[in-house]
Amino acid sequence: MRLTHLQLTDFRSYDAATVTFGPGVTTLVGRNGQGKTNVVEAVRYLSTLSSHRVASDAPLIKFGAARAVIGARVDKGGRSLSLEVTLLPGKANSARLNRGAARPRDLIGIVRTVVFAPEDLALVKGDPGGRRTFMDELCVALQPPLSGDLADYDRVLRQRSSMLKTARNARGDLTMLDIWDEKLAELGGRIVAARRRAVASLAPFVWSAYADVAPDGGDCQVKYSTSLDRSEGRNAEDVEPLAADASAAVIAERLLDRLRELRNKEIERGVTLAGPHRDDLEIRLGEMPAKGYASHGESWSCALALRLGSYDLLTADDGPDSGDDGEPILILDDVFAELDSGRRAALAARLVDASQVLITAAVAEDVPQALSGEVIRVAAGFIEQPDSPAPGQESTPDSPDGSADTDD
Numbered sequence: 001m002r003l004t005h006l007q008l009t010d011f012r013s014y015d016a017a018t019v020t021f022g023p024g025v026t027t028l029v030g031r032n033g034q035g036k037t038n039v040v041e042a043v044r045y046l047s048t049l050s051s052h053r054v055a056s057d058a059p060l061i062k063f064g065a066a067r068a069v070i071g072a073r074v075d076k077g078g079r080s081l082s083l084e085v086t087l088l089p090g091k092a093n094s095a096r097l098n099r100g101a102a103r104p105r106d107l108i109g110i111v112r113t114v115v116f117a118p119e120d121l122a123l124v125k126g127d128p129g130g131r132r133t134f135m136d137e138l139c140v141a142l143q144p145p146l147s148g149d150l151a152d153y154d155r156v157l158r159q160r161s162s163m164l165k166t167a168r169n170a171r172g173d174l175t176m177l178d179i180w181d182e183k184l185a186e187l188g189g190r191i192v193a194a195r196r197r198a199v200a201s202l203a204p205f206v207w208s209a210y211a212d213v214a215p216d217g218g219d220c221q222v223k224y225s226t227s228l229d230r231s232e233g234r235n236a237e238d239v240e241p242l243a244a245d246a247s248a249a250v251i252a253e254r255l256l257d258r259l260r261e262l263r264n265k266e267i268e269r270g271v272t273l274a275g276p277h278r279d280d281l282e283i284r285l286g287e288m289p290a291k292g293y294a295s296h297g298e299s300w301s302c303a304l305a306l307r308l309g310s311y312d313l314l315t316a317d318d319g320p321d322s323g324d325d326g327e328p329i330l331i332l333d334d335v336f337a338e339l340d341s342g343r344r345a346a347l348a349a350r351l352v353d354a355s356q357v358l359i360t361a362a363v364a365e366d367v368p369q370a371l372s373g374e375v376i377r378v379a380a381g382f383i384e385q386p387d388s389p390a391p392g393q394e395s396t397p398d399s400p401d402g403s404a405d406t407d408d
């Protein structure tokens with residue numbers, strides 16, 4: 001899969017910008033604060049409808065503007081597709097696919113990206129929430145319809161939690177709670193099953209990526225750790241762990257049992273104590289957990305291995321949602337400055353054959369020579385492309401070459 005055109009309107013620092021991308025590596029170079037990350041953030045937004053930097057959409061809209069528009073054209077599985085999403089503050093986004101109206105959700109999974117950025121250190125050192133998001137994004141890339149289950153789970157969880165608080169004040173009729181338990185368990189079962197499958201597939205790729213970037217660093221192992229294999233008031237050895245191939249229905253049943261077992265405690269505390277929102281991705285270096293034990297450099301290598309492993313897994317994925325063209329766009333946002341020469345070289349060696357890589361760097365010399373590819377200079381929100389079209393002749397995602405859409 002390859003991005004060929006990107007067009008931004010009132011996105012971040014850009015009033016209007018058009019960028020064309022070739023295959024292989026493109027490096028965006030410019031001093032700090034000039035708008036490099038803003039460009040790759042827009043590409044990543046199209047793939048997940050979320051930013052890798054902020055949780056809400058508001059900062060993505062140009063300050064003072066009413067909306068932002070990201071448009072793109074991609075080549076996927078031999079077809080050319082155009083995508084557009086409009087971000088509206090405080091309202092639902094709207095979207096277009098090949099010029100027709102579409103649900104924003106329909107765009108998810110068409111563009112696949114894997115972003116590695118300095119913020120990723122939190123994947124290793126930070127709270128479980130970041131690792132859950134990492135797993136969920138990977139699951140959605142592998143299986144886009146799961147994004148609906150994730151959104152529904154969040155909604156049901158919020159409603160159930162407020163019901164628990166009400167139940168604390170007015171004990172009695174708990175029929176409604178039973179209904180919410182069933183919904184939560186059904187959605188939770190599907191989410192936990194998808195995450196366990198994704199992590200089991202990811203593990204060998206992470207192990208091998210870590211061996212590449214930290215050849216003397218030992219084994220990096222990842223494993224799904226679930227609240228369903230724990231039980232308050234019981235010893236861990238008394239709880240039979242879920243079978244490796246447990247189905248979504250079996251996991252849902254286990255979650256329902258846990259909710260029944262925990263109900264009094266939940267009513268007391270007003271929170272849901274079991275389910276995918278309490279789970280984690282366990283990362284180990286050798287015997288020890290990476291969090292709390294790994295050095296700064298080892299943590300960086302682990303974070304890089306998680307992203308490179310995801311990239312390799314998605315590239316190898318030939319499932320129905322990969323469109324026979326699963327290889328994602330790899331985005332390396334400001335990471336070379338953080339890597340020593342050995343890791344830079346290891347990363348470069350892995351990427352020379354990648355179908356599309358977007359790199360941002362404040363200092364061009366930080367990017368290994370073998371990787372620099374086409375260089376786009378970014379200064380004060382202006383994008384200077386080697387073959388920029390003359391003013392008035394800019395191509396757009398809807399008609400990059402004046403030809404009609406191949407897909408209708």
Ligand SMILES: Nc1ncnc2c1ncn2[C@@H]1O[C@H](COP(=O)(O)OP(=O)(O)OP(=O)(O)O)[C@@H](O)[C@H]1O
Nearest residue numbers: 012013032033034035036037038059061062063362
């Ligand atoms: N919603 C917004 N409206 C207007 N300007 C914005 C908005 N959000 C961010 N900016 C501006 O965009 C600039 C940051 O752009 P970006 O993060 O792309 O920089 P960068 O080139 O990647 O810099 P660095 O090398 O420091 O990472 C800042 O000057 C910031 O003020």
Ligand SMILES: [Mg+2]
Nearest residue numbers: 036037334360
């Ligand atoms: Mg940046």
